[in-house]
Amino acid sequence: MSVTVLETKNLTHVYSKGTTSQVDAIRDVSVKIEQGELVGIIGHTGSGKSTLIQHFNGLLKCTSGTVLLEGKDIWQNKKNIRDVRFKVGICFQYPEYQLFEETVYKDIAYGPKNMKLSDEEIDRRVRQVISFVGLDESYLEKSPFDLSGGEKRRVAIAGVMAMEPSVLILDEPCAGLDPKGRETVLSLITSYREKTGSTVLVVSHSMEDISKIATKVLVMNNSELAYYDTVDGVFTHSSELYDMGLNVPQLTMLFLKLREKGYDVPVNVYTLDKAKAELEKLLKGGSDE
Amino acid sequence: MISDITIGQYYKENSVVHRLDPRNKIILTVIIIAMIFCCKNFLALALVAAVIIVSILFSKVPMKMFFKSLKSIIPIILFTAILNLFYVSGGKEWSFWILKISEKGIYTAVFMAFRIILLIVASSILTYTTVPTMLTDAIEKLLSPLKVFKISVHSLAMMMTLALRFIPTLIEEIERITNAQKARGADFENGSLIDRVKSLIPVLVPLFVSSFKRAYDLAFAMSCRCYTGGDGRTRMKQMKFGIKDIGALAFYAVSFTAVILLNKYFGALI
Numbered sequence: 001m002s003v004t005v006l007e008t009k010n011l012t013h014v015y016s017k018g019t020t021s022q023v024d025a026i027r028d029v030s031v032k033i034e035q036g037e038l039v040g041i042i043g044h045t046g047s048g049k050s051t052l053i054q055h056f057n058g059l060l061k062c063t064s065g066t067v068l069l070e071g072k073d074i075w076q077n078k079k080n081i082r083d084v085r086f087k088v089g090i091c092f093q094y095p096e097y098q099l100f101e102e103t104v105y106k107d108i109a110y111g112p113k114n115m116k117l118s119d120e121e122i123d124r125r126v127r128q129v130i131s132f133v134g135l136d137e138s139y140l141e142k143s144p145f146d147l148s149g150g151e152k153r154r155v156a157i158a159g160v161m162a163m164e165p166s167v168l169i170l171d172e173p174c175a176g177l178d179p180k181g182r183e184t185v186l187s188l189i190t191s192y193r194e195k196t197g198s199t200v201l202v203v204s205h206s207m208e209d210i211s212k213i214a215t216k217v218l219v220m221n222n223s224e225l226a227y228y229d230t231v232d233g234v235f236t237h238s239s240e241l242y243d244m245g246l247n248v249p250q251l252t253m254l255f256l257k258l259r260e261k262g263y264d265v266p267v268n269v270y271t272l273d274k275a276k277a278e279l280e281k282l283l284k285g286g287s288d289e
Numbered sequence: 290m291i292s293d294i295t296i297g298q299y300y301k302e303n304s305v306v307h308r309l310d311p312r313n314k315i316i317l318t319v320i321i322i323a324m325i326f327c328c329k330n331f332l333a334l335a336l337v338a339a340v341i342i343v344s345i346l347f348s349k350v351p352m353k354m355f356f357k358s359l360k361s362i363i364p365i366i367l368f369t370a371i372l373n374l375f376y377v378s379g380g381k382e383w384s385f386w387i388l389k390i391s392e393k394g395i396y397t398a399v400f401m402a403f404r405i406i407l408l409i410v411a412s413s414i415l416t417y418t419t420v421p422t423m424l425t426d427a428i429e430k431l432l433s434p435l436k437v438f439k440i441s442v443h444s445l446a447m448m449m450t451l452a453l454r455f456i457p458t459l460i461e462e463i464e465r466i467t468n469a470q471k472a473r474g475a476d477f478e479n480g481s482l483i484d485r486v487k488s489l490i491p492v493l494v495p496l497f498v499s500s501f502k503r504a505y506d507l508a509f510a511m512s513c514r515c516y517t518g519g520d521g522r523t524r525m526k527q528m529k530f531g532i533k534d535i536g537a538l539a540f541y542a543v544s545f546t547a548v549i550l551l552n553k554y555f556g557a558l559i
């Protein structure tokens with residue numbers, strides 16, 4: 001039995017309402033996110049991904065609709081919005097630019113300190129999350145400005161994880177990293193979810209990254225929710241995804257092209273194993289020609 | 290919100306005033322400011338107001354834009370007026386409780402208020418009708434005689450241009466960092482004054498760091514495009530001092546003479 005942790009009902013957000021530059025950033029989004037899922041949020045630039053996630057912790061207030069966290073409207077009591085932000089931790093794009101303290105330790109402790117936790121608890125959390133992001137404790141006394149780009153990124157992510165949010169949202173955590181850095185960040189996200197059992201939302205452009213780690217995928221297109229389904233389910237629409245301007249994985253592309261040529265292959269292929277199996281099946285079946 | 294601040298408050302329109310030589314517009318603004326300070330009675334001030342209104346009509350900028358720019362300085366106007374009201378003495382006097390108001394005080398207060406309003410409106414015409422970059426170019430040209438004193442006018446103008454250019458970028462940056470820290474539970478609205486100042490540190494430090502980085506990047510980009518300073522640089526858009534400019538200058542000169550005459554024949558109020 002799955003428990004809904006985050007839910008939106010007919011969520012709509014309009015920028016600059018009433019002026020000539022009025023834009024619907026998101027339109028009528030209703031979605032239920034279950035406890036413990038790893039949801040990939042994808043969509044092209046300007047599709048409303050970032051606007052959507054900023055509603056989840058009350059940084060933006062929706063024009064109409066509601067956001068429910070554990071069944072309660074987050075705007076029910078305006079004074080408690082800070083508690084919502086501790087429960088729904090967002091790590092924005094290029095989070096390394098938000099580091100400000102003298103030491104990594106103090107920077108990670110900033111969130112927990114705002115939660116008014118005891119010093120021992122803060123210490124426990126800092127030491128825990130630094131290991132979550134794959135850095136050893138010697139980093140804690142360094143200045144965050146002396147670290148490399150990838151290390152800074154991981155420290156910033158740790159700063160959000162240290163609040164132990166029940167929902168962790170990462171906006172483009174891999175942007176601007178080299179392939180090895182991407183790999184590291186993606187694996188630390190999955191291991192974080194396994195260790196803590198919390199819900200994780202990852203915003204990304206890359207279907208390839210998402211297909212590797214996510215359990216469910218939420219696709220935004222033109223300010224609207226296009227699909228919200230399992231990875232397998234969403235990939236059955238891969239030609240539509242391609243039309244939306246998303247870069248579907250190259251394996252999936254191959255199968256789309258094969259299908260165009262008239263071969264009877266499924267389109268929701270995104271792992272190497274499945275591709276191999278399908279190709280073998282195809283070659284055996286087609287050997288009569 | 291912070292993004293409501295407009296500094297490069299250009300109003301797009303294609304009017305005579307917009308097409309005037311920006312150097313001339315600066316000169317005209319200086320003239321009208323001098324005119325405002327030369328006014329000694331209400332008649333002269335009314336004439337200056339008329340000149341300003343005519344200029345606004347020529348510029349095709351709607352009046353409500355000027356009211357908007359006045360809104361933010363209402364406290365300053367009130368403050369000056371009230372100070373003048375109570376501190377200037379002369380003429381009939383009325384007193385109640387510990388306050389004393391004189392006839393001359395009332396006149397001065399009203400006069401001062403009008404003067405400030407006209408100053409703001411006059412300088413707004415310049416900023417509404419001139420793109421900031423044109424403005425800095427014009428300042429560079431006008432100050433070029435200072436080169437004799439070994440002052441690098443070009444660098445000053447370039448600095449102004451860059452500063453204006455980076456205002457929107459920094460505002461965006463501030464918003465981004467603020468959101469990120471809010472997501473970590475930063476509280477900018479509540480607490481004592483000291484708490485609130487302290488809560489700005491997590492925004493200011495990253496802002497400074499990224500500004501330095503931006504400055505280095507910009508310097509690199511400029512030197513990659515062979516920027517070496519002002520010597521030998523030519524302009525794509527040459528400023529031309531045309532017949533319109535002479536006309537505007539003549540109009541202001543005649544008005545200035547009229548102000549001096551009005552001062553002379555109708556006496557000084559202050």
